[in-house]
Amino acid sequence: MDDKIRLDVVTPYGLILSEDVDELTAAGSEGEFGVLPGHVPFITTLRTGMLIIKRDGKTEYVFVSSGYAEVTFNKVVVLADSAERAEDIDVERALAARKRAEERLQQAEKVDFARATAAIERSTIRIQVAEKRSAK
Amino acid sequence: MPGLKEIRKRIGSVKSTKQITKAMKMVAAAKFRKAQTRILELRPYAHKMHSVLTGLAGTVEKGHPLLEVRPRKKVEVLVLTSDKGLCGAFNTNIMKAATRLIKEIQSEEKELSISAIGKKGADLFKRKDIAVRNSWTGISGRISYTNAKEIATDIIENYTNELFDEVILVFNEFKSALVQKVSVVRLLPLADVAGAAEHPMTQDEPVNFLYEPSQQAIFDALLPKNLEIQVYRALLESQASEEAARMTSMENATKAADDMIASLTLQYNKARQAAITKELMDIVGGVEALKQ
Numbered sequence: 570m571d572d573k574i575r576l577d578v579v580t581p582y583g584l585i586l587s588e589d590v591d592e593l594t595a596a597g598s599e600g601e602f603g604v605l606p607g608h609v610p611f612i613t614t615l616r617t618g619m620l621i622i623k624r625d626g627k628t629e630y631v632f633v634s635s636g637y638a639e640v641t642f643n644k645v646v647v648l649a650d651s652a653e654r655a656e657d658i659d660v661e662r663a664l665a666a667r668k669r670a671e672e673r674l675q676q677a678e679k680v681d682f683a684r685a686t687a688a689i690e691r692s693t694i695r696i697q698v699a700e701k702r703s704a705k
Numbered sequence: 706m707p708g709l710k711e712i713r714k715r716i717g718s719v720k721s722t723k724q725i726t727k728a729m730k731m732v733a734a735a736k737f738r739k740a741q742t743r744i745l746e747l748r749p750y751a752h753k754m755h756s757v758l759t760g761l762a763g764t765v766e767k768g769h770p771l772l773e774v775r776p777r778k779k780v781e782v783l784v785l786t787s788d789k790g791l792c793g794a795f796n797t798n799i800m801k802a803a804t805r806l807i808k809e810i811q812s813e814e815k816e817l818s819i820s821a822i823g824k825k826g827a828d829l830f831k832r833k834d835i836a837v838r839n840s841w842t843g844i845s846g847r848i849s850y851t852n853a854k855e856i857a858t859d860i861i862e863n864y865t866n867e868l869f870d871e872v873i874l875v876f877n878e879f880k881s882a883l884v885q886k887v888s889v890v891r892l893l894p895l896a897d898v899a900g901a902a903e904h905p906m907t908q909d910e911p912v913n914f915l916y917e918p919s920q921q922a923i924f925d926a927l928l929p930k931n932l933e934i935q936v937y938r939a940l941l942e943s944q945a946s947e948e949a950a951r952m953t954s955m956e957n958a959t960k961a962a963d964d965m966i967a968s969l970t971l972q973y974n975k976a977r978q979a980a981i982t983k984e985l986m987d988i989v990g991g992v993e994a995l996k997q
Contacts, residue, residue, distance in 0.1 A: 579749050579750045581750050581850045581934065582747075583747075584746075597917055598917070599917045610913060610914045610915065612757075612916050614917075614918070614926050637926070646753060648753055648757075650854075
């Protein structure tokens with residue numbers, strides 16, 4: 570078991586992912602970082618972004634929005650507000666969400682700028698993750 | 706004694722009422738199961754969050770505004786009710802507990818503000834002419850984490866701006882399909898985390914983590930999340946309780962309708978028989994009269 574990392578992705582909607590992986594790359598708030606088995610114990614907040622999981626030579630992508638990661642020797646726990654595997658992403662919904670957020674930004678006055686840009690970022694990354702799936 | 710036609714009409718109307726209550730019961734049962742699974746789904750997240758947070762609380766030197774206990778001058782009471790009725794004593798129980806709490810706070814001569822989650826509570830306060838600081842309605846039935854986030858963000862903001870020094874939540878805690886308990890919880894200041902800091906975790910071996918960006922920053926980011934989870938959990942529990950209460954009360958209504966139909970049918974048959982007897986008497990009387 571020393572050459573694998575146990576990865577748990579947990580959201581308020583349940584356990585999204587729980588499996589043994591070879592390698593993991595995630596977007597930390599201070600930059601991207603990779604985790605291999607035997608990593609130093611490490612806690613970081615995550616930006617909205619994607620987790621890149623390598624397992625048995627295959628690559629998987631998971632969308633993660635504002636969460637944080639706890640890395641211990643050979644276990645990684647990701648807690649996120651929401652997370653979706655690439656194949657579960659609803660592209661149409663993400664596109665619609667982006668459109669809505671962009672429209673909100675257009676009416677420049679009474680909008681919560683931070684919220685709208687965050688929504689755009691989320692949906693854009695969702696779409697990116699989903700595209701990775703179709704490129705496979 | 707009502708006539709045959711009226712009784713028949715009543716039986717018909719009770720029957721259709723029964724159909725409705727039966728259908729509502731079924732819908733409530735389905736929704737209840739859904740709400741229950743969502744509570745279960747939240748559990749691993751809440752546990753993990755709690756363990757990390759308590760682990761951090763022991764090591765962070767500086768406090769956090771959400772942990773700081775200020776002199777209790779103004780109290781915010783959050784009342785969590787449902788949006789729809791027909792769920793037995795669900796909302797009544799909440800309002801009773803809330804009113805008691807409000808009286809208690811007033812008798813201590815503290816300032817008070819009230820917020821309502823759920824349409825029923827908001828309407829009731831309005832009817833009683835009690836000012837409501839903020840209200841969120843239309844949530845129940847389709848709760849999402851975003852709702853919890855919205856509520857948590859609002860109370861955190863007002864708490865840090867010292868609009869109030871304590872936040873108390875009144876909601877129906879889900880015990881089982883038959884039992885719901887009104888529960889009064891203090892949301893802010895976050896006491897359980899502060900308490901954990903005094904008794905750092907002992908069971909796990911201490912791990913020296915690397916923190917990025919910093920221990921303090923992560924702690925600060927996680928505390929509001931902890932509150933969001935508490936609100937989210939309360940929303941889900943209340944939802945499960947609401948559907949459970951609706952299930953029971955609709956079950957009772959269906960039973961009552963059954964009883965009513967039985968007694969009305971009896972009455973109907975009695976009346977029908979009486980009518981037949983009367984008719985027979987008339988005929989016999991007529992025949993007798995002709996004989997003479």
